[in-house]
Amino acid sequence: MSDLDALYRELILDHSKHPQHFGLTDEGDAPAKAGTIGTSHQKNPVCGDEITLRARVDGETIADVRWEGRGCSISQASASMLADLVAEEGLSRAEALQLIEGFREALRSRGTLELDEEVYGDAAALSGVSKFSARVKCAMLAWVALEDAIAKA
Numbered sequence: 001m002s003d004l005d006a007l008y009r010e011l012i013l014d015h016s017k018h019p020q021h022f023g024l025t026d027e028g029d030a031p032a033k034a035g036t037i038g039t040s041h042q043k044n045p046v047c048g049d050e051i052t053l054r055a056r057v058d059g060e061t062i063a064d065v066r067w068e069g070r071g072c073s074i075s076q077a078s079a080s081m082l083a084d085l086v087a088e089e090g091l092s093r094a095e096a097l098q099l100i101e102g103f104r105e106a107l108r109s110r111g112t113l114e115l116d117e118e119v120y121g122d123a124a125a126l127s128g129v130s131k132f133s134a135r136v137k138c139a140m141l142a143w144v145a146l147e148d149a150i151a152k153a
Contacts, residue, residue: 020087
């Protein structure tokens with residue numbers, strides 16, 4: 001295992017054990033904050049991963065993302081990394097959808113496309129998942145949930 005692979009493995013395990021932006025806020029809190037809320041619940045029936053993701057959208061900007069879930073390290077780390085990325089960047093709907101599509105494309109590439117760390121932050125560590133088709137759905141679950149939540153907000 002290369003040093004980079006070991007670093008990525010450590011990063012994935014850290015996010016799965018210490019998830020960022022974990023825990024849903026009560027939708028009743030929404031009037032106190034500007035924006036509309038979209039919630040999405042997604043399941044991976046193959047391995048049992050589950051996530052509920054809530055996005056608060058203020059105008060065209062994603063103001064907050066919170067999530068809860070259970071499943072494998074990859075699904076939980078991916079959700080944590082995604083929520084962290086959105087929180088750090090203050091993304092617009094269009095920017096988030098563009099990131100989701102790029103992530104989807106890289107994970108479907110079977111290892112031919114790498115995620116840019118400058119763009120995807122810690123989520124770039126998930127590039128290697130694309131070589132394992134059975135794990136792609138695990139990594140994509142939160143990203144699909146965000147896509148759905150944005151559409152509902």
